[in-house]
Amino acid sequence: GESVGLHLPTRSVQEGDNSIINCAYSNSASDYFIWYKQESGKGPQFIIDIRSNMDKRQGQRVTVLLNKTVKHLSLQIAATQPGDSAVYFCAEIANTGNQFYFGTGTSLTVIP
Amino acid sequence: DAMVIQNPRYQVTQFGKPVTLSCSQTLNHNVMYWYQQKSSQAPKLLFHYYDKDFNNEADTPDNFQSRRPNTSFCFLDIRSPGLGDAAMYLCATSLDRGDYGYTFGSGTRLTVV
Known part of the structure; x- marks a missing residue:
């Protein structure tokens, strides 16, 4: 069978509340x-992106x-809905094109 | 609708028996990717094709191979599956390098018995 996986960090939020998911990145470049x-x-679905010359994008x-x-990225979801229940992944890219x-x-997890 | 299609959705194979997973796309994208995702982990990139150019990740085992006979199709071949290869295998496409809005298929869940 599959290897035992790592436990993902989890967050629970009440439906209608705002949620924040945080991500630390490692490469200052x-x-x-x-x-x-x-x-x-x-499969994963693209949500939003941001370039390093910005500090906020909606x-x-x-x-x-x-x-x-502080090399920190966060995703804020307003008025969270049950359909927002999912795993959220961040990714960093140095040298766009790679x-x-x-x-x-x-x-x-969104609690109804 | 244009999409990325992976077949089969579930695949059971015997330990050591070669298996092929398939991916097709109607997006006419230049780049196709194969990812391995184990339980509660992030997808891990195995390799990608930029057009016909094959790009292998340094830590992808030799047991994993890929073929892209044309723009629309890409195959993942596992020559001798081990128990540790049981995972979800995800195919993705992007229009070009530097386009990070990948379109993923729904994946093939591989079980090795």
């Missing part, structure tokens, strides 16, 4: 960051914040 969402039984109900000083590598995911 990284200049592009992305968030992916993976629902159970599905999408539909999602906001990504970048703090280059492939990226997923970081450790965070499992978000």
Whole structure:
């Protein structure tokens, strides 16, 4: 069978509340960051991206914040819905044009 | 709808018996990727094709091979599956390098018995 996996960090949030998922990155040369969402039984889905010359970018109900000083990335989801329950992965890229590598995911559970 | 299709959705193979997973795309994307995802872990990139150019990750075991006979299809061959190869295998595409809005298939869950 499969190898025993690592336990993902988990967060639970009440439906309708705002949620924040955090990610630390390691490479100070990284200049592009992305968030992916993976629902159970599905492939990952691109959510939002941000370049290092920005510290905030907004999408539909999602906001990504970048703090280059402390190498921290966060994803904020407004008015969380049950459909937001998923694992969220961040990824950092140095030298855009190369492939990226997923970081450790965070499992978000929305409580109805 | 344009999409990335992986077949089969579930595959059971015997220890040591070669197995092939398939991926097709109707997006006409240049780049196709294969990822391995084990339980509660992030997807791990095995290799990718940029058009016909094959790019292997340094830590991908030799047991894993890939073929891309044309733009639409890409195959993952596992020559001698071990128990540790049981995982979800995800195929993804992107229009070009530097395009990070990948389109993923739903994956093939491989069980090794």
